[in-house]
Amino acid sequence: MKIICNGEEMVAKEGETLEEFILGLQLNPATVVVECDGRIVLRDEYTQITLSEGVVLELIRFVGGG
Amino acid sequence: MLTIAGHIFKSRLLVGTGKFASAEVMCRAIDASGSEIVTVALRRVDLGDPADDIMQVLDRSRYVFLPNTSGARDAHEAVRLARMARASGGGEWLKLEVTPDPRTLLPDPVETLRATEILVAEGFKVLPYINADPILALKLQEVGAAAVMPLGSPIGTNQGLLTRFQVEIIIEQARVPVIVDAGLGLPSHAAEAMEIGADAVLVNTAIAGAGDPVRMARAFAQAVEAGRAAFEAGAGRRQSRAAASSPESGLGFLR
Numbered sequence: 001m002k003i004i005c006n007g008e009e010m011v012a013k014e015g016e017t018l019e020e021f022i023l024g025l026q027l028n029p030a031t032v033v034v035e036c037d038g039r040i041v042l043r044d045e046y047t048q049i050t051l052s053e054g055v056v057l058e059l060i061r062f063v064g065g066g
Numbered sequence: 067m068l069t070i071a072g073h074i075f076k077s078r079l080l081v082g083t084g085k086f087a088s089a090e091v092m093c094r095a096i097d098a099s100g101s102e103i104v105t106v107a108l109r110r111v112d113l114g115d116p117a118d119d120i121m122q123v124l125d126r127s128r129y130v131f132l133p134n135t136s137g138a139r140d141a142h143e144a145v146r147l148a149r150m151a152r153a154s155g156g157g158e159w160l161k162l163e164v165t166p167d168p169r170t171l172l173p174d175p176v177e178t179l180r181a182t183e184i185l186v187a188e189g190f191k192v193l194p195y196i197n198a199d200p201i202l203a204l205k206l207q208e209v210g211a212a213a214v215m216p217l218g219s220p221i222g223t224n225q226g227l228l229t230r231f232q233v234e235i236i237i238e239q240a241r242v243p244v245i246v247d248a249g250l251g252l253p254s255h256a257a258e259a260m261e262i263g264a265d266a267v268l269v270n271t272a273i274a275g276a277g278d279p280v281r282m283a284r285a286f287a288q289a290v291e292a293g294r295a296a297f298e299a300g301a302g303r304r305q306s307r308a309a310a311s312s313p314e315s316g317l318g319f320l321r
Contacts, residue, residue: 005113006110006111006113007110008113025111025113025116026116026117027111027116027119028119028121028122030121030155031119031121031122031154031155032111032154033108033150033151033153033154035150040149040150040153041153042153043153043155058110059110059111059113060108060109060110060111060150060154061108061109061111061119061120061121061154062106062107062108062120062121062131062133062151062154063084063106063107063108063109063118063120064082064083064084064085064086064092064106064107064120065082065083065084065105065106065107065134065136065270066082066083066084066085066105066107066134066136066221066222066248066268066270066271
């Protein structure tokens with residue numbers, strides 16, 4: 001199943017949750033904020049959202065800045 | 067003591083976390099600065115470097131995190147970044163930055179005011195980064211900004227307090243804290259801002275870009291303390307004619 005993550009086409013497993021997808025990228029779900037098709041996803045929804053074909057994800061996090 | 071939005075801070079030096087050579091140097095420099103408020107930015111995760119995570123190295127219990135909206139070119143983008151910051155556990159604090167021109171990084175006053183109104187209504191503690199414009203500072207205060215952050219000179223230029231005259235007016239009129247942000251390149255610049263009555267200063271480039279960021283952070287901390295003490299002590303009057311420090315009488319034996 002193809003999805004778009006941070007502008008790149010990626011493959012997600014059938015039935016994979018957002019939480020599982022984030023963990024699969026070696027990222028800590030607690031420090032990543034997600035926009036899913038333009039909507040900000042609350043952290044406690046990560047385990048409830050199942051990825052679907054063509055979904056557009058933006059994974060954002062804090063970086064150093066002034 | 068510095069009070070912003072009902073929160074009390076001992077340190078009047080805020081520091082940014084950008085441009086440090088390593089996470090270790092950044093942590094030691096922040097520690098040396100004594101700062102209790104640190105700024106961070108929001109960016110896309112670099113999927114090629116998943117371990118590069120500032121939240122794993124900064125101790126959130128020690129600092130108030132002040133996410134910025136750097137990169138936003140208008141109010142819409144800034145509001146979007148602010149909501150993301152809050153969703154990622156950044157809390158309600160926000161350094162609002164709207165800089166449409168990458169060449170100057172000067173803030174857009176109209177979009178900044180617009181975004182402040184929206185974000186205050188959504189419960190954010192908004193600290194807008196502004197040009198040193200006394201009229202704009204008053205308007206932001208009226209719409210509920212928690213502080214105003216006039217620039218000393220453009221971001222990253224290390225040019226110091228080029229806007230002193232306007233910042234003095236902002237300070238004179240302000241009912242919210244005035245935090246001089248951007249362009250302060252030396253401890254003496256920070257001290258100058260504090261001496262004229264700024265409530266705090268924010269420094270990033272001057273510390274991160276120093277030969278020894280940890281020592282420079284400490285130097286800024288000392289300058290901010292000295293400048294504040296001088297302001298509270300009350301400066302003597304500036305005058306054009308000389309006035310002898312030693313007694314002018316008792317010199318009869320010389321002549």
